[in-house]
Amino acid sequence: MLVSNSDRPARLHYMANGFRVLSPGDHVVCGVSGARIPLDGLRYWSVARQEAYASAHLASEALRPR
Template identity: 75%
Template sequence: MLMSNTDRAARLHFMANGFRVLSPGDHVVCATSGVRIALDDLRYWSVARQEAYATPALATAAMSG
């Protein structure tokens, strides 16, 4: 049986201009809020912390605190 990536968190390596998928999935989890972020909607992350964020406000708060 083939494995489906639906409802499975992806593991990513974040880079300055994008990310590389290390383990397939359909979403990641926001590091600060715990909200699921579809890979197609992922826009904010920290390269240094290797974390994803759901909104620019959450990303700013995480990086300033």
Template identity: 65%
Template sequence: MLIASRNRLARLHYGPNGFRVLAPGDHVLCAVTGVPIGLDELRYWSVARQEAYASAAISVQAELDAARTA
């Protein structure tokens, strides 16, 4: 029997060259905006903070913010 993972939040482990699915689902949430990101559209994340981002611009801003608070 297949477990449905549609409309379900996935849990991922982000690595430098990809991610590994820890809990099945079809999307994650952007750490900054909270917008859902389909796993097939996920391109930007932080390995250090284990966060996903909806766009390159959001990713860069998150990096700058993290550097300021460090």
């Protein structure tokens, strides 16, 4: 039996120049909007917060000092 990673969230470790897959899956969830982000479309994340963002706008919102 093959194990499929589709429709399953991945667990990642975010680093400055990339990320490492800790648990396989096909997407991650945006830390601001809750949107699903396919791994091949993941471009924005925070190393300090260890969370992903669906867009540059959402990333800048999340990282803006309050």
